[in-house]
Amino acid sequence: MSAVRNIGLCGVGGQGILFLGQLLANAFMRRGLDVRVAEIHGMAQRGGSVLVELRYGTRVHAPASHGDYDILVALEYIEGLRQLHKLKRDGVLILNLDVIRPLAALLGEDVPALSQIYPILKQRVGKLAIGNFTKTATRVASPRATNVFVAGVLLSLGILPISVEDVEGALRVVSPPRFLEVNLRALHAGLAREEVEVR
Template identity: 35%
Template structure:
């Protein structure tokens, strides 16, 4: 199958690597070839984290010419850093939660205004913005925001993996209360995206 290239970006501690692992494990359960790579800084210092997941006829971990079909942006600034590398028809889902990067806080600078920045990048048609942290809290823990993001992209129907395989991956990774929270977070993420997509 044609390779589907995903980049998940944000700040250390947001569960970005876990999100990439869940998608990768779901792909394996569906019998698909998958390659995952990660580049990350220190979560304690607000380090940037990028995870690439390539599903399909991919043999190397890095996307050619760094072209992506999907961006899951867990933090606005980190999302904006990635946008110039994606395909013109790519989908972008961005968590609204702002985390001040160390480069800004050390300089005693203000968090930049990211509103409208996507319009300055050629080819970006739409960014779906979702309050994943708030939805995660509704599910029982803000730490389930990463599963909210996975639910949101599942709702768009563009991932090569399905809801059943994600649920199986969640069952392998979590148990008890944390499993219940993450399953609920995924469902709430799906519902939030359906409402948003229907309003566009």
């Protein structure tokens, strides 16, 4: 592959957005690709908005794209809607329907129902994977493994030039040993798209 691809990862502090970026970057490097990861803004402490941009390709010069994402991965519903304008038309959106209420209250925002925004998503997004990923990750592994569950969902779509083995190998490097088995369970549940709807 020669084209540079851009992935946006968004959510709030405490969801492991930076870990997800490190996991994907390690998997791409295992495939021999050049990767750049940048935290664009936000506070990684619990509750603050976090946005990470990941670029990969045969050769990547610039560290961040500042939008124009081919893929937007949102670990929190409100953050996904806030960053949607950075997704290319007909791009891929992976949207966790879980809402972190303190964030909504802090911003003073009403939380639109999916039924309200779906017509907009249908016009703008080429592929949409949705579900309450936090709820599913909690059931199959741990709420802390939601980020790895989402990595599995992303991998299941067949749009990344990496394999399951690449991601498993990356997990063995970046995951603390005591969380490895839980993370592997979450990854495989995401790969199976448990309680995930793809439109």
